[in-house]
Structure formats: structure tokens, C-alpha cells
Amino acid sequence: MRIVATFLLVLMAVLYAFSRRYEGLHPAVGFLRAFAEAAMVGGLADWFAVTALFRHPLGLPIPHTAIIPENKDRIADTMAAFLQTNFLTPQVVARRMGAVNSAAAMGAFLADPRAGESRLRDGAAGLVADVLESLDPEELGGLAKGALKAQLERLELSPLLGQLLGAAIADGRHMPVIESLIRKAAETIEANEPLIQATIHERANTILRWTGLDEKLANAILDGLYKLLAETLVVPDHPVRRKIEDGLAALAHDLVHDAEMRARVERMKTEVLANPAFARWLDALWERGRTRLLQIVRNPEGALGGQLGASLAELGLALQRDERLQRVVNRFARRTLVGVSTRYGAQIVRLVSETVKRWDARTVTDRIEGAVGRDLQFIRINGTLVGGLVGLLLHAVDLAL
Known part of the structure; x- marks a missing residue:
């Protein structure tokens, strides 16, 4: 999309050069020139605006450019505060979980785990196997046995x-x-x-x-x-x-x-x-x-x-059909997640904040730009086309006056 937006800007420059050279051939060429000229201005302005979000345009240290890299730490803190305020408060978690029948969803998956979930299951199984095989068996076994013995003590x-x-x-x-x-x-x-x-x-x-x-x-x-x-x-x-x-x-x-x-x-x-x-x-x-x-x-x-x-399938059917069991499981899930958000909400958002702060500016820039890059390039394309239409309008008004 970046190539498309840049090609459109270059095309407007070619049209502007052509229309300026042959403007006297026909009155319509003037409209073409006005469109191309305004389109170049709009495209360049939006290119500057989009680029200024992530880096200095043309490498020039213009004030209020490279906004995201320069404000990386503030963005991290803002993201963390947004997560904690809007997602990880006990009230929000309880309200959201109250509207979700997690027991029935779990039951549907257990009753028929191959219905569209094979990739999830296989991926999770492969991850668990890789972790078990990559970790030192003696060390991992020591941790597991130590944890079990500590619980028994x-x-x-x-x-x-x-x-x-x-x-x-x-x-x-x-x-x-x-x-x-x-x-x-x-x-x-x-x-x-x-x-x-x-x-x-x-x-x-x-x-x-x-x-x-x-x-x-x-x-x-x-x-x-x-x-x-x-x-x-x-x-x-x-x-x-x-x-x-x-x-x-x-x-x-x-x-x-x-x-x-x-x-x-x-x-x-x-x-x-x-x-x-x-x-x-x-x-x-x-x-x-x-x-x-x-x-x-x-x-x-x-x-x-x-x-x-077979046992998992029976459990899944019970979760789907037994409303009393669903209430028990849903209540447990709700209380568990509310407890997690209460105890560990601050640690979770701090993890988000500290992780983003540890990223270098280029990493932050590349990840955010990669996430919304297509829409950013559409801003450039729209700016070029809207600028051209405004140029046409202004040229028509100028001729009318």
C-alpha cells in the first residue's frame, strides 16, 4: 500500500508537469493541472503527517515529528492505564463474565473438540511437548516434586x-x-x-x-x-x-x-x-x-x-445440559478471574508497560506501523484524491469569478 500511495503521488507530479506544459491546448487541461497540483499538495501533506508519526521526514529533526518513538514511555504508561481502567477492574471482569456462559462453551468444545478447534488443540499440544522436551528433565522434575512436597508439607x-x-x-x-x-x-x-x-x-x-x-x-x-x-x-x-x-x-x-x-x-x-x-x-x-x-x-x-x-466428551455433554453444573462452573470462573484481576491486575499492566519501555524505538515504530500500516497508506491515498477534488473545485470557482 505504501508503493501504491507513492505511485499515485508520482503520477500526480507527472500529470502536473504534462498539464503545465500543454495548458494552452484546451481549457480542460487547466482543470487537469488544478487537480494534479492540489493532489500533490494533499498527498505530500498526508505523507508528512503519516511519516511524522513514526520517524523524522527525510531524516530532518523537525519539531513534533517522530511522535511515537519520542513518546514511547508515555505511550506505554497510557496503554497500561487504559488496560487497567477498562479491562482489568473487578467490576468490568465480573460484568463481562456474567454475560458469558463459559461452562457451555467449554462443554461444546469438550463434547466435539474436532469441530473447528483442531489447529488450536494441535498447536497447544505441540507447545506443551516442546516445553517438556526442551527443559532439563531433572530440573523440571525437581521443581514439580519440590512444589508437590511443599504443598503436602x-x-x-x-x-x-x-x-x-x-x-x-x-x-x-x-x-x-x-x-x-x-x-x-x-x-x-x-x-x-x-x-x-x-x-x-x-x-x-x-x-x-x-x-x-x-x-x-x-x-x-x-x-x-x-x-x-x-x-x-x-x-x-x-x-x-x-x-x-x-x-x-x-x-x-x-x-x-x-x-x-x-x-x-x-x-x-x-x-x-x-x-x-x-x-x-x-x-x-x-x-x-x-x-x-x-x-x-x-x-x-x-x-x-x-x-x-470419551471421558472429556461425557464431561462436555454434562456441562452443556446440566444448568446447575453450568452455574457452579460459571460462578467459579467468574470468581477466579475477578480474583486474578484484583490480585494481579497491577502486575499485568506493569508488565505491559515495562515490556513496551524495554523495546527500542525502532521496534515500537515497526510494530505499530505494521499493525495499522494499510490504513495509514489509505490516508495518503485519500489525501491525494481529496486534495485533487478540492483543486478542481477551487479552479472552477476561480473561472466562475
């Missing part, structure tokens, strides 16, 4: 465990666990019957062994244990079952409210985190996760076509 585990156990008891989800433990106890006793009988035989006195009562005693003990476990398993209100449930309820209460129990759990957690076996487990977990993530991002089609894709 800060997490007070006892109340969380107590609340989970209390919720499980309230919903009855503890019963299958109790029944499984009872069955496992019966299986353990059955698998170790010879050992139990031998232990009773060794502890029995001579008279019991001589009369053979030790074997009867062992069988009676085993039968009693089997009967007790079977009754506990099938009788909902069995005393042993109630005792187990009471013990679990007391444990859930102590985990939340007992300071000594909480301190004991924290000590156990600290010992586990300091154990070298836990560090080795974290290493293996990180390596498996990193390898799996690389496989997924390097083959997003395959990942989305398998179980992960």
Missing part, C-alpha cells in the same frame, strides 16, 4: 482425613470396607489354621495334650471365630459391627478436634515425607506422568480418541 492432613471419614460414615460408604475387612480376616484365619492349632498345642499343658483336649480347644476357638465373623458380616446390628462403627466415628472426630491426634498425624506425615522411599516414589510418579503426558500431547488425536476422549 503445608497441608494439615488430619482434619482433611477426619472430614473424609466422617462424610463416608454419614453416606454409608464405610460399610463395604468393613465387610471386606471381615472377609479378609476370615480368609487369613482359614489360611493359618495349622499355625493356630500348633500354637494352641504348644501352649496347652500336659494334661490337655495327653487327653487330646488341646485339639478340641483349637477347633472350638476356630469355630467360634468363624461364627463371630459370619454373624458380624450378616447381622446389620451386630455388637462387633457397632463397635467398629463407633470406633471409626470416634477416630473421625479425633482427627478433626483432638489436638494430640492431629499432632500425631502431622508427625507421621513428616516422617513419610522425609523417608527416601517416598522420594523414590515421587521420582517414579513424575517420570511416568511426564512420559504419559508427552505421549498424549504428541498424539492428541489418539488421546482424544480413547478413554480420555
Whole structure:
């Protein structure tokens, strides 16, 4: 467009030279001269105005030219203030997010991620893969494991465990666990019957062994244990079952409210985190996760076509159809973005300001001019044509007078 605008200006100069040389041939040539002369003036004036925004025209240090390079820092501060005032205030973010059903949009994408979004998905997957492969695995793994360990150290585990156990008891989800433990106890006793009988035989006195009562005693003990476990398993209100449930309820209460129990759990957690076996487990977990993530991002089609894709599609359909879930997700997204704008709005706009300030004047000039360059050249073209039309009008008025 710069070439087109410059060519038009040169064309006006050629027409002006031609019309001035042959102006006496015909009265119409005078109109051509007036048009070309005024068009040159308009084109040159707008060329000067456009050029003065970005640089000194012809390299001459004319005052109030090269406006953008000379005012780069002020422009950066103005851009940052504009962003913060008009985009990153909590009120603006909340109002904008209130009008957006982000949950439904997310659901539509997850339900059918191949509908026009493959380039986005593939590009994001490639970026993640490049980052994972370019960073040092040991260093990145150390950061990830360190962050996870720090979060675990800060997490007070006892109340969380107590609340989970209390919720499980309230919903009855503890019963299958109790029944499984009872069955496992019966299986353990059955698998170790010879050992139990031998232990009773060794502890029995001579008279019991001589009369053979030790074997009867062992069988009676085993039968009693089997009967007790079977009754506990099938009788909902069995005393042993109630005792187990009471013990679990007391444990859930102590985990939340007992300071000594909480301190004991924290000590156990600290010992586990300091154990070298836990560090080795974290290493293996990180390596498996990193390898799996690389496989997924390097083959997003395959990942989305398998179980992960089916799960994401089900989640997407739920987000599209469940209005209550949409409200929850939208409220979470709104609160999250409002929180981000409140906490980090000033840092974001400062990042914009400092980034622009660090650019050299030529970089700022090239980027802004590249963004709006076509429209700037249309200003030159319009100036040339409008100037020519004004010249025609003035020439017509001059002849009329």
C-alpha cells in the first residue's frame, strides 16, 4: 500500500508537469493541472503527517515529528492505564463474565473438540511437548516434586482425613470396607489354621495334650471365630459391627478436634515425607506422568480418541445440559478471574508497560506501523484524491469569478 500511495503521488507530479506544459491546448487541461497540483499538495501533506508519526521526514529533526518513538514511555504508561481502567477492574471482569456462559462453551468444545478447534488443540499440544522436551528433565522434575512436597508439607492432613471419614460414615460408604475387612480376616484365619492349632498345642499343658483336649480347644476357638465373623458380616446390628462403627466415628472426630491426634498425624506425615522411599516414589510418579503426558500431547488425536476422549466428551455433554453444573462452573470462573484481576491486575499492566519501555524505538515504530500500516497508506491515498477534488473545485470557482 505504501508503493501504491507513492505511485499515485508520482503520477500526480507527472500529470502536473504534462498539464503545465500543454495548458494552452484546451481549457480542460487547466482543470487537469488544478487537480494534479492540489493532489500533490494533499498527498505530500498526508505523507508528512503519516511519516511524522513514526520517524523524522527525510531524516530532518523537525519539531513534533517522530511522535511515537519520542513518546514511547508515555505511550506505554497510557496503554497500561487504559488496560487497567477498562479491562482489568473487578467490576468490568465480573460484568463481562456474567454475560458469558463459559461452562457451555467449554462443554461444546469438550463434547466435539474436532469441530473447528483442531489447529488450536494441535498447536497447544505441540507447545506443551516442546516445553517438556526442551527443559532439563531433572530440573523440571525437581521443581514439580519440590512444589508437590511443599504443598503436602503445608497441608494439615488430619482434619482433611477426619472430614473424609466422617462424610463416608454419614453416606454409608464405610460399610463395604468393613465387610471386606471381615472377609479378609476370615480368609487369613482359614489360611493359618495349622499355625493356630500348633500354637494352641504348644501352649496347652500336659494334661490337655495327653487327653487330646488341646485339639478340641483349637477347633472350638476356630469355630467360634468363624461364627463371630459370619454373624458380624450378616447381622446389620451386630455388637462387633457397632463397635467398629463407633470406633471409626470416634477416630473421625479425633482427627478433626483432638489436638494430640492431629499432632500425631502431622508427625507421621513428616516422617513419610522425609523417608527416601517416598522420594523414590515421587521420582517414579513424575517420570511416568511426564512420559504419559508427552505421549498424549504428541498424539492428541489418539488421546482424544480413547478413554480420555470419551471421558472429556461425557464431561462436555454434562456441562452443556446440566444448568446447575453450568452455574457452579460459571460462578467459579467468574470468581477466579475477578480474583486474578484484583490480585494481579497491577502486575499485568506493569508488565505491559515495562515490556513496551524495554523495546527500542525502532521496534515500537515497526510494530505499530505494521499493525495499522494499510490504513495509514489509505490516508495518503485519500489525501491525494481529496486534495485533487478540492483543486478542481477551487479552479472552477476561480473561472466562475
